Amino acid sequence: MERVSTGSQTVTLFVLLGFHDVPELHLLLLSVLTAVYASTITGNTFIVVVVLNSHRLHMPMYFFLANLSVMEILYASTAIPKMLEGFLQEAAISVAGCLVQFFIFGSLATDECFLLAVMAYDRYLAICQPLRYPFLMGPRWYLGLMLTAWLSGFMVDGLIVVLMSQVMFCGPNHIDRFYCDFSPLMLGLACSDTGVAQMTTFTLSVVFITVPFGLVLVTYSRNGVVLRVPSGASRTKAFSTCSSHLVVVSTFYASLRALYIAPSAIHSQLLPKVFALLYTVVTLIFNPVVYTLRNQEVLQALRRLLCCKPIEV
Numbered sequence: 382m383e384r385v386s387t388g389s390q391t392v393t394l395f396v397l398l399g400f401h402d403v404p405e406l407h408l409l410l411l412s413v414l415t416a417v418y419a420s421t422i423t424g425n426t427f428i429v430v431v432v433l434n435s436h437r438l439h440m441p442m443y444f445f446l447a448n449l450s451v452m453e454i455l456y457a458s459t460a461i462p463k464m465l466e467g468f469l470q471e472a473a474i475s476v477a478g479c480l481v482q483f484f485i486f487g488s489l490a491t492d493e494c495f496l497l498a499v500m501a502y503d504r505y506l507a508i509c510q511p512l513r514y515p516f517l518m519g520p521r522w523y524l525g526l527m528l529t530a531w532l533s534g535f536m537v538d539g540l541i542v543v544l545m546s547q548v549m550f551c552g553p554n555h556i557d558r559f560y561c562d563f564s565p566l567m568l569g570l571a572c573s574d575t576g577v578a579q580m581t582t583f584t585l586s587v588v589f590i591t592v593p594f595g596l597v598l599v600t601y602s603r604n605g606v607v608l609r610v611p612s613g614a615s616r617t618k619a620f621s622t623c624s625s626h627l628v629v630v631s632t633f634y635a636s637l638r639a640l641y642i643a644p645s646a647i648h649s650q651l652l653p654k655v656f657a658l659l660y661t662v663v664t665l666i667f668n669p670v671v672y673t674l675r676n677q678e679v680l681q682a683l684r685r686l687l688c689c690k691p692i693e694v
């Protein structure tokens with residue numbers, strides 16, 4: 382059997398190096414990540430339970446929110462346990478396992494890009510077109526958008542992973558990240574041609590990261606224009622909500638952009654890991670806080686649920 386390799390045999394296992402170059406941070410990162418993981422799981426489970434059990438929250442906005450929570454639970458569970466393992470021992474992962482991890486993780490990140498844009502659009506319709514909102518965001522629309530959000534990520538990343546699985550790895554097998562990611566595999570470790578995979582990923586990232594982010598910026602800036610009209614505290618509050626959404630969403634998109642659209646522009650060893658931490662951890666912490674804890678409706682529903690009052694119809 383002919384192999385397009387540089388001589389040595391094909392790699393079957395990868396080793397994730399994680400933050401091996403900063404051992405003094407291990408204890409800190411280990412505790413922070415454990416706390417983030419625990420709170421992500423409990424916080425988001427709470428959100429899903431509250432939304433599903435409160436009829437008052439059966440509205441597109443809260444369906445989107447609960448779906449975002451499901452995505453975050455899956456997303457955290459794909460990445461964080463392997464990261465934690467890396468602090469305790471060398472985290473080895475099979476080549477297939479590595480591609481599966483990237484597939485699930487990448488798909489969910491792409492899903493989130495889409496869903497965050499949908500959520501911004503939903504708020505835009507509710508604020509700027511309040512009268513037409515019930516028609517513009519009827520069941521057919523929000524179900525369709527939700528389905529598209531889930532499917533788009535898995536289709537886009539499915540295609541990328543199929544291309545990645547054609548690539549040969551003939552060693553070394555150390556991945557200088559804390560999870561399996563596109564650029565260290567394709568730019569660093571591959572020993573066959575990765576041009577097609579790189580071109581495809583670049584194009585898809587531009588479409589699926591930049592376009593949703595552009596939509597988010599446009600919708601929030603239009604909300605901003607409407608909300609700037611000074612009329613009382615509720616507008617100020619709505620404005621501050623929108624701007625905090627914007628900060629979280631920008632961190633998420635900007636770090637994804639840096640990692641997938643211009644990976645070769647980053648020359649530092651540490652910076653990609655910091656970006657990766659940003660878009661995993663920071664969004665995991667801030668999404669529930671920003672979208673939920675500052676939302677009176679959700680808090681009230683949570684209170685009703687915890688006080689064991691009969692669930693309202």
Ligand SMILES: *[C@@H]1O[C@H](CO)[C@@H](O)[C@H](O)[C@H]1NC(C)=O
Pocket residue numbers: 429432433443444445447448451523524527
């Ligand atoms: C996700 O969204 C769909 C439709 O938008 C909704 O029916 C479903 O209940 C949501 N999932 C959760 C866990 O809330």
